[in-house]
Amino acid sequence: xxxxxxxxxxxxxxxxHPALKEPGHFEFTVEGExxxxxxxxxxxxxxxxxxxxxSRTWTQDLYLMERVCGICSHVHSMAFxxxxxxxxxxxxxxxxxxxxxxxxxxxxxxxxxxxLGVAAHEGGFDTLxxxxxxxxxxxxxxxxxxxxxRVNYSANVLGGxxxxxxxRQKDELLRGMDFLEERTRxxxxxxxxxxxxxxxxxxxxxxxxxxxxxxxxxxxTGRASGLLRDVRMDSPYAGYPDFPIQIVTAKAxxxxxxxxxxxxELFESYRLVREIVEKIPSGDLTTKIPRRIPEGETVSRxxxxxxxxxxxxKSNGTDRPERVKVRTPSLxxxxxxxxxxxxxxxxxxxxxxxxxxxxxxxxxxMVVLNGPAGQSLWDWEKLxxxxxxxxxx
Amino acid sequence: xxVTFPPLIALLLFPGGLFLLASGLVFEYVDRKFIxxxxxxxxxxxxxxxxxxxxxxxxxxxxxxxxxxxLFIALPIAALAAALTAGLNVPLFGFRPVFSYxxxxxxxxxxxxxxxxxxxxxxxxTENRFSIVGATRALTQLFSYEAPFLLxxxxxxxxxxxxxxGEINQAAGMNLxxxxxxxxxxxxxxxxxxxxxxxxxxxxxxxxxxxxxxxLTEYSGRGFALFRIGRDVELxxxxxxxxxxxxxxxxxxxxxxxxxxxLLLITAALQSLFARLRIDQTVGLWxxxxxxxxxxQMLVIIVGSSLAPFVSRLFGG
Amino acid sequence: xxxxxxxxxxxxxxxxxxxSFTCPEENRxxxxxxxxxxxxxxxxxxxxxxxxxxxxxxxxxxxxxxVDEDTREKVAVEGKGSxxxxxxxxxxxxxxxLRVSLPYDAAEIDSICDLVPAATLYEREAMELFGICFxxxxxxxxxxxxxxxxxxxxxxxxxxxxLNEKAxx
Numbered sequence: 001x002x003x004x005x006x007x008x009x010x011x012x013x014x015x016x017h018p019a020l021k022e023p024g025h026f027e028f029t030v031e032g033e034x035x036x037x038x039x040x041x042x043x044x045x046x047x048x049x050x051x052x053x054x055s056r057t058w059t060q061d062l063y064l065m066e067r068v069c070g071i072c073s074h075v076h077s078m079a080f081x082x083x084x085x086x087x088x089x090x091x092x093x094x095x096x097x098x099x100x101x102x103x104x105x106x107x108x109x110x111x112x113x114x115x116l117g118v119a120a121h122e123g124g125f126d127t128l129x130x131x132x133x134x135x136x137x138x139x140x141x142x143x144x145x146x147x148x149x150r151v152n153y154s155a156n157v158l159g160g161x162x163x164x165x166x167x168r169q170k171d172e173l174l175r176g177m178d179f180l181e182e183r184t185r186x187x188x189x190x191x192x193x194x195x196x197x198x199x200x201x202x203x204x205x206x207x208x209x210x211x212x213x214x215x216x217x218x219x220x221t222g223r224a225s226g227l228l229r230d231v232r233m234d235s236p237y238a239g240y241p242d243f244p245i246q247i248v249t250a251k252a253x254x255x256x257x258x259x260x261x262x263x264x265e266l267f268e269s270y271r272l273v274r275e276i277v278e279k280i281p282s283g284d285l286t287t288k289i290p291r292r293i294p295e296g297e298t299v300s301r302x303x304x305x306x307x308x309x310x311x312x313x314k315s316n317g318t319d320r321p322e323r324v325k326v327r328t329p330s331l332x333x334x335x336x337x338x339x340x341x342x343x344x345x346x347x348x349x350x351x352x353x354x355x356x357x358x359x360x361x362x363x364x365x366m367v368v369l370n371g372p373a374g375q376s377l378w379d380w381e382k383l384x385x386x387x388x389x390x391x392x393x
Numbered sequence: 394x395x396v397t398f399p400p401l402i403a404l405l406l407f408p409g410g411l412f413l414l415a416s417g418l419v420f421e422y423v424d425r426k427f428i429x430x431x432x433x434x435x436x437x438x439x440x441x442x443x444x445x446x447x448x449x450x451x452x453x454x455x456x457x458x459x460x461x462x463x464l465f466i467a468l469p470i471a472a473l474a475a476a477l478t479a480g481l482n483v484p485l486f487g488f489r490p491v492f493s494y495x496x497x498x499x500x501x502x503x504x505x506x507x508x509x510x511x512x513x514x515x516x517x518x519t520e521n522r523f524s525i526v527g528a529t530r531a532l533t534q535l536f537s538y539e540a541p542f543l544l545x546x547x548x549x550x551x552x553x554x555x556x557x558x559g560e561i562n563q564a565a566g567m568n569l570x571x572x573x574x575x576x577x578x579x580x581x582x583x584x585x586x587x588x589x590x591x592x593x594x595x596x597x598x599x600x601x602x603x604x605x606x607x608x609l610t611e612y613s614g615r616g617f618a619l620f621r622i623g624r625d626v627e628l629x630x631x632x633x634x635x636x637x638x639x640x641x642x643x644x645x646x647x648x649x650x651x652x653x654x655x656l657l658l659i660t661a662a663l664q665s666l667f668a669r670l671r672i673d674q675t676v677g678l679w680x681x682x683x684x685x686x687x688x689x690q691m692l693v694i695i696v697g698s699s700l701a702p703f704v705s706r707l708f709g710g
Numbered sequence: 711x712x713x714x715x716x717x718x719x720x721x722x723x724x725x726x727x728x729x730s731f732t733c734p735e736e737n738r739x740x741x742x743x744x745x746x747x748x749x750x751x752x753x754x755x756x757x758x759x760x761x762x763x764x765x766x767x768x769x770x771x772x773x774x775x776x777v778d779e780d781t782r783e784k785v786a787v788e789g790k791g792s793x794x795x796x797x798x799x800x801x802x803x804x805x806x807x808l809r810v811s812l813p814y815d816a817a818e819i820d821s822i823c824d825l826v827p828a829a830t831l832y833e834r835e836a837m838e839l840f841g842i843c844f845x846x847x848x849x850x851x852x853x854x855x856x857x858x859x860x861x862x863x864x865x866x867x868x869x870x871x872x873l874n875e876k877a878x879x
Contacts, residue, residue: 011522011604030526033672039849040831050839051865086735122602124593124669130432196594196667199674216763216828229763235713235737235803299738299798299805301765310766312796327766327832335828345671346526350602 011346030346038341040334053324058084058293059158061321068326070151071114074100074107075304077156080324082237083300083313084158087293094242094281096160101239102276103146103155103163104302105269109180110139111305112262112269116187119259122350123200128190135183142176145169160286170277177270184266191259201255205340205352208253215336219307219329224261225253231303238302243275255352292319304329398491408485409477416486417625418442420657424628427661442625446618454614459520468515469612469619475507476626483633484562487643496556501634502543508627509535509589512598512620516608527607530672531598534588537679538595542585544687548578549638552694558634565642572639577690579639581683586631587660588675590624594667595675632656713737716761716804723759724806727751740807748797749820751808755799757825762801764822767832769840770794771867786868793817793842812842821847839866 013026029037049068053061062084066077078100085092092100113136120128140150147153147163155163165173191197207217212225222229231237232245248264250257295317302309307329316322341352403409421442429436456465481492482501490497509531516528549571550556553564565571572579588595591607599607606612609620636643636652643649670678717739721731727750728741743751755761773791775784797808810819821844823830833844834853841864852859864870 009522011526033526048865051870120668124596124600124602125667126593127432127665128668130434134433194668196670200668200671213763214827216826234800296734298735299807301800301805308765308800310798312766312768312798314770323768323770325766325768327768331831331835332828334831339827345673346603348671 013349026349028341028346028349033345035341035344035346035349038338040338050324050326053321055320057319058291058321061324062156062158063154065324065326066152066154066156069328071111072107072304072306072309073152074103074155075302075309076326077154078104078238079300079302079309079311080313081156081158082302083298083311084293085289086298086300087296087313087315088158088289089294090159090287090289092160092238093284093287094239095164095283096285098239098242098276098280099161099163099165099285100156101243102165102273102280103143103153103161104238105272105276106139106143106146107153108305109266109269109273110136110143112266113139113180115262115305116191116259120197123197125197125200128187128197131183132187135180138176138180142173145172157286159289160284162285164285165277165280173273173277177273181267181270184263184270188260188263191256191263198256200348201259203252204255204348205344206252206254207336207340209251211339212253212336215339216332217307217336218332219304220258220261220265221307221333221336223247223249224257226251229308231301231308235301237300239276242281243272243279245272292317293321306330307332397489400491403481403491408488409480409491413477413480413485413626413629414622417622417629418446420628420632420653421625423654423657424661424664427658428665431661431665446622449613449618449621450615452614454616455611457519457521457611460518460611464514464518466616468511468518469616469623472508472511473619473623473626475504475511476623476630479504480626480630483558483630484637484643485629485633485649487646487649490559490562493557493559498546498550498556498558498561501558501630502546505589505627505630506535506539508623512608515612515616515620516610519611521611523604523606523610524608526604527598527610530604531591531608533672534591534595534598534675537676538585538588538683541581541679541683541687542589544684544691545578545581545585546634546638548575548687548690548694551691552698554698558637562637562642565638565640566644570639570641575639575690575694577686579635581687582635582639583656583660584663584683586628586635587663588679589631590628592660593664594670596669597672597675600669629653713803716801717806719759720755720761720799720801720804720806723754723761724751724808727754737803738805738807740809742809742811745810745812745819748808748810749822749825752797752822752825755806762799762804762806764826764829764832765798765800765805767829767836768796768798769836769842769866770796771840773868788869793840795819795836795842797822817841818843818845820845823847838864840864841867 009030011028011030013028025040027039028035049064053064056064062077062080065080066073068076081092113132117129117132117136120126120132143153144150146165146169147155153163155161191201207215207221207225209226211217212222212227217225217227218229226249228247228249230245230247232240233247236244245268248261248268250261293315295315297312297314300311300313309329310325310327312323312325312327313321314323337352341349344352398407406412419442422437422439425441426436456462479501482490482497482504484490494500513528513532513535516524516531519525549561549565552571552575553561553568555561555564568574584595591598599609604610609617612620632653633649636649636656640652640655643652713736717733717737720739721741724731724741724743727747728743730742732740732742734740741751752764756764771786771791771793773786776787777783778785791814793812793814795810795812797810799806799808812819817840819842821829821833823833823844823846830848831853833847834849834851836842837844837847837850838852838855838859841862855865
């Protein structure tokens with residue numbers, strides 16, 4: 001007898017769920033413990049940034065774009081800045097480009113360690129979660145010493161950067177890298193040798209090279225399946241032509257490989273930070289950039305911690321952009337989760353979800369409050385009243 | 394210590410009843426504090442478990458639609474009552490068991506399992522998907538650890554030839570400690586207790602990142618508070634049992650204190666050392682490794698105790 | 711394969727299908743194609759020749775503007791101009807963009823989800839933000855907008871200036 005749709009047992013994860021620190025909605029159809037189907041629904045924190053960008057000036061947009069994502073704010077502003085500089089035919093000075101790369105790598109360190117903790121927590125390994133987040137404070141402090149902020153560093157301005165590093169900060173950076181490198185070695189050992197943890201990661205959520213190619217996986221998720229895709233290497237931007245990276249890949253394509261790739265990328269980032277600190281070119285921090293950007297369109301790609309970040313910027317010759325299109329890495333990798341999830345146990349879902357390092361607020365960029373009563377904007381009193389009425393039922 | 398309490402006091406105040414509840418909170422605090430220190434955190438303040446409990450008791454209890462209301466209210470009470478009753482049979486705080494009969498070991502273990510059964514029923518009673526998955530897992534886990542846990546506690550009982558907890562407690566101190574002669578049994582009992590209490594890494598039935606709070610997702614306020622305190626009480630009773638069986642019994646409250654503290658230190662370490670096991674991994678661990686090792690040990694004990702008279706005659710005679 | 715070779719190869723692949731080619735930047739190739747040829751072009755690029763991967767899908771709204779007499783602001787005119795869908799493919803540093811222009815009254819295009827499964831999310835996004843109909847796309851549910859969003863209102867079109875009371879369903 002064919003099963004009726006209503007008979008299926010669907011376990012919803014999200015939009016409010018302890019496994020996801022951000023609102024996304026996934027529905028897993030399960031039979032017993034085994035997942036047979038998966039669907040996604042995003043948009044719970046859509047904030048209308050692409051539309052909003054069209055009514056702001058280029059400089060205002062820089063700050064808007066930096067707030068697309070709280071974790072990888074620097075790469076968003078960098079993609080935007082690089083695109084606009086290309087349109088205006090302006091080159092930021094070498095020292096500025098090096099500092100951009102430095103902050104980007106520090107951000108990658110913070111993001112990868114953050115992910116390590118979250119993924120460990122999804123697997124019920126809270127000790128690793130606590131330890132990795134304690135160590136993440138080191139890099140957060142470094143970012144604060146450089147830019148004055150722990151998140152949304154706003155290091156970029158159109159035509160350069162607005163933060164510089166001095167000798168004292170260099171010392172702190174080097175010391176921080178030494179400490180983190182030692183800790184990271186330990187974590188690499190934990191995720192590759194701890195038996196209970198390997199039981200949750202080895203051969204779980206496998207995405208083969210062929211699948212990864214077909215699904216268009218990017219970033220560490222794709223690299224863990226052996227895809228050689230990294231914008232920093234494919235099309236170097238900012239300081240990357242002068243301070244190149246070594247690409248890190250793995251073959252297995254399972255969760256363990258995603259752990260290993262991310263952790264090995266950390267070592268690569270430590271090396272880059274050290275190299276930049278030692279060999280940073282001297283010179284100006286900014287160049288002049290016109291207020292009105294010449295007409296044209298450009299594509300700007302940078303490697304965010306989660307993978308390739310894609311910006312399409314179109315200018316109509318005024319001081320406001322005609323169109324800014326943001327395609328975040330999580331959107332690409334979402335498709336891969338929905339496919340790899342099928343056939344796995346429900347218990348593995350949080351880890352597979354976390355395996356791509358999803359970042360939902362990156363994906364969602366718009367909101368209009370649109371309540372059933374018909375108002376498009378509610379003040380506080382109305383919201384309160386609505387809440388009271390709602391719960392009276 | 395052979396102090397006899399008047400029945401009503403023993404039931405309501407000491408060592409059962411209120412004092413048992415209070416010590417449950419203390420044990421929970423110590424457990425949480427140990428784990429926090431292992432994880433390089435500060436951990437809760439000493440009154441935090443009490444504060445949690447009071448807060449939960451004061452909160453509104455929401456009874457969701459689609460449940461059997463009576464069952465929903467009765468289950469936490471039954472669970473706590475079973476745990477408190479079990480407390481009367483064990484040498485709490487080093488005092489003689491308040492209530493004792495031959496073979497009370499089996500009765501006590503049954504009462505301790507009632508908690509898990511109640512949680513399973515509570516989950517199945519609601520329509521919440523997380524609860525149902527959690528209830529299935531809780532009951533699956535029950536079937537995996539229960540038999541090995543029982544075998545582990547039967548080891549000392551068979552070796553001593555009595556199934557009465559009080560007598561085992563007294564006799565355990567006179568022989569070589571069972572932790573040395575039956576190390577497998579000790580480990581199985583300790584880990585079985587962690588499975589029973591759904592502590593990490595056996596917390597699949599309430600894995601928050603998958604199924605929110607498992608079977609108890611729909612519980613709030615009083616019901617949830619009762620389940621929580623019930624679990625704390627069970628922690629005290631379980632540790633008491635294991636310490637009295639394997640760590641040479643109690644002859645004084647001081648004995649009780651340091652022995653259970655050591656056990657708590659070990660369980661806290663185990664809780665922070667491992668990643669959560671999937672439910673199929675838990676079942677596999679218990680039946681493929683735990684049960685077989687315990688059966689072998691049981692065989693050795695039975696053969697050994699039946700051979701003992703011959704051996705002693707051989708050498709002594 | 712360096713960037714220049716990659717672009718030349720892409721140009722050779724698309725030669726029969728494209729209406730015109732432009733090179734806006736040194737690492738980019740834009741090919742304007744007809745809506746009916748889109749699937750053939752994508753198949754030729756990705757499936758037959760394995761040229762890179764689909765990096766992003768951008769929707770564009772190119773309306774005709776006229777100057778409002780009172781406010782002296784440029785205002786988009788309803789129904790004039792065209793929508794445009796840009797399919798960006800990346801291989802290394804090289805980016806090939808397929809540009810498809812669509813009229814407002816027949817904003818329909820074939821879905822490429824059977825060739826590129828990852829395109830489903832991009833298509834759903836363009837669908838609800840621009841009102842472009844992708845024929846044969848597997849899911850047409852809301853992706854980013856609220857469930858109670860009114861039908862036929864597409865926020866990224868230039869004529870959209872916010873929801874008013876009337877537009878809400």
